[in-house]
Amino acid sequence: MIEGRFFRALNITNKKELKDFSSVSKVKISNLRYYNEEGILPSGKDLESLLRTLGISKEELKLKLGIIDNEMLDALQFNSSDVMRLINKDLNEVKEQKGTHELSFETDFGKMFHGDCLSLMDEMESESVDLIFADPPFNLDKTYESGINDKVSKEEYLRWTEKWVSKCVDLLKEGGAIFIWNLPVWNTYISDILNRYLTFRHWIAVDVKYRLPIKNRLYPSHYGMLYYVKGKKPKTFNNQRLPLKICRHCGGDIHDYGGYKSKLNEDGINLTDVWYDIPPVRHSLYKTRDSNELSLKLLERVISLASNEGDTVFDPFGGSGTTYIVSEILKRNWIGVELGPVEGIKKRFEDIEFHVGQIKEIQKNSNTLFTDEMRKLRKANGHWLPETLNSNKAETKKAKTPVKLFDN
Numbered sequence: 001m002i003e004g005r006f007f008r009a010l011n012i013t014n015k016k017e018l019k020d021f022s023s024v025s026k027v028k029i030s031n032l033r034y035y036n037e038e039g040i041l042p043s044g045k046d047l048e049s050l051l052r053t054l055g056i057s058k059e060e061l062k063l064k065l066g067i068i069d070n071e072m073l074d075a076l077q078f079n080s081s082d083v084m085r086l087i088n089k090d091l092n093e094v095k096e097q098k099g100t101h102e103l104s105f106e107t108d109f110g111k112m113f114h115g116d117c118l119s120l121m122d123e124m125e126s127e128s129v130d131l132i133f134a135d136p137p138f139n140l141d142k143t144y145e146s147g148i149n150d151k152v153s154k155e156e157y158l159r160w161t162e163k164w165v166s167k168c169v170d171l172l173k174e175g176g177a178i179f180i181w182n183l184p185v186w187n188t189y190i191s192d193i194l195n196r197y198l199t200f201r202h203w204i205a206v207d208v209k210y211r212l213p214i215k216n217r218l219y220p221s222h223y224g225m226l227y228y229v230k231g232k233k234p235k236t237f238n239n240q241r242l243p244l245k246i247c248r249h250c251g252g253d254i255h256d257y258g259g260y261k262s263k264l265n266e267d268g269i270n271l272t273d274v275w276y277d278i279p280p281v282r283h284s285l286y287k288t289r290d291s292n293e294l295s296l297k298l299l300e301r302v303i304s305l306a307s308n309e310g311d312t313v314f315d316p317f318g319g320s321g322t323t324y325i326v327s328e329i330l331k332r333n334w335i336g337v338e339l340g341p342v343e344g345i346k347k348r349f350e351d352i353e354f355h356v357g358q359i360k361e362i363q364k365n366s367n368t369l370f371t372d373e374m375r376k377l378r379k380a381n382g383h384w385l386p387e388t389l390n391s392n393k394a395e396t397k398k399a400k401t402p403v404k405l406f407d408n
């Protein structure tokens with residue numbers, strides 16, 4: 001039994017039919033498999049041979065493969081009543097397999113469910129959530145404690161993705177925001193889904209350099225985080241600012257600010273859509289290979305940026321519960337769900353004071369032009385600080401032995 005939209009379009013259901021089709025059409029089996037796995041339209045000689053063998057037009061093949069360009073869309077729109085009459089029965093026949101969920105524990109601000117996020121989302125009220133953060137499995141064949149199959153076909157992964165993304169869209173309040181964390185390749189498809197319902201804000205590249213180089217490829221060094229809102233504009237956008245970039249060793253300026261130093265905002269530099277300062281979680285007490293724990297700093301920034309105290313935050317893929325812990329500390333109501341064991345998340349809440357300390361540290365070092373440590377280093381090495389800008393002497397005075405903030 002072989003599956004896939006491309007094979008279905010060609011009426012191929014098993015290896016023998018695949019072999020037969022390949023010998024009749026003269027399209028290599030490996031190419032047919034590639035078109036099926038990637039879900040893309042063949043090109044060149046392969047396309048010509050396929051159309052000849054199937055006796056259909058390119059437009060019909062595209063429709064069979066679900067590739068709908070604007071011309072086709074116009075034609076479908078023009079004939080929408082007839083098309084609906086034709087396909088209604090098939091649409092109604094699609095039955096969803098239902099998972100389950102149950103309340104696991106509650107905190108001052110949150111409710112943690114154990115089970116399937118699709119089942120939970122079915123029960124949640126539409127337009128009830130202010131912010132959604134989602135970090136789904138990437139279909140990379142990882143082992144999760146939940147036992148999910150993390151290596152399904154591209155088609156199956158995208159079908160499932162479309163389901164949970166659409167449900168998330170439904171849950172968002174007007175002006176609410178959704179952030180989706182994934183590999184750039186999957187984000188290209190997720191964007192396509194989101195573009196139909198929400199307003200694009202940013203594709204945020206989060207620099208993460210711990211992945212391995214791959215032969216004949218560019219070195220993959222970022223995750224993509226999609227940021228969309230429901231409606232024309234976000235109801236909450238609390239701009240986040242970063243400290244100035246300075247020399248790690250002497251605290252001196254890296255860029256030449258010319259006469260603009262005094263114009264720099266003392267709350268910090270504007271955040272861009274490329275984030276270089278999010279550390280990977282390496283030694284956390286709560287990290288297990290299965291949970292792929294994200295950094296508290298990432299969630300602190302997203303939650304502070306797109307929600308306010310008292311808002312409701314939802315994350316459909318709990319993992320180690322990073323979103324929930326940060327929401328609790330920042331006094332957001334939260335709703336969580338995880339298919340695998342939730343004991344790790346519960347344990348994190350028992351140690352919440354440890355996380356409170358970390359969040360305090362993160363907040364102390366953001367939304368300011370210079371952190372306390374940076375100030376100390378710059379002062380010691382005679383570099384300017386906002387309060388010394390009026391005194392020319394301060395800029396030129398250099399200490400003899402530069403004081404170091406970081407080791408090499």
Ligand SMILES: C[S@@+](CC[C@H](N)C(=O)[O-])C[C@H]1O[C@@H](n2cnc3c(N)ncnc32)[C@H](O)[C@@H]1O
Nearest residue numbers: 116117135146293294317319320321322338339
């Ligand atoms: C990449 S991890 C999330 C990590 C999380 N952001 C953190 O910082 O700890 C994805 C999680 O989603 C869970 N998961 C997968 N399918 C699910 C489903 N249908 N419903 C709920 N959770 C699911 C997996 O078990 C896994 O723990």
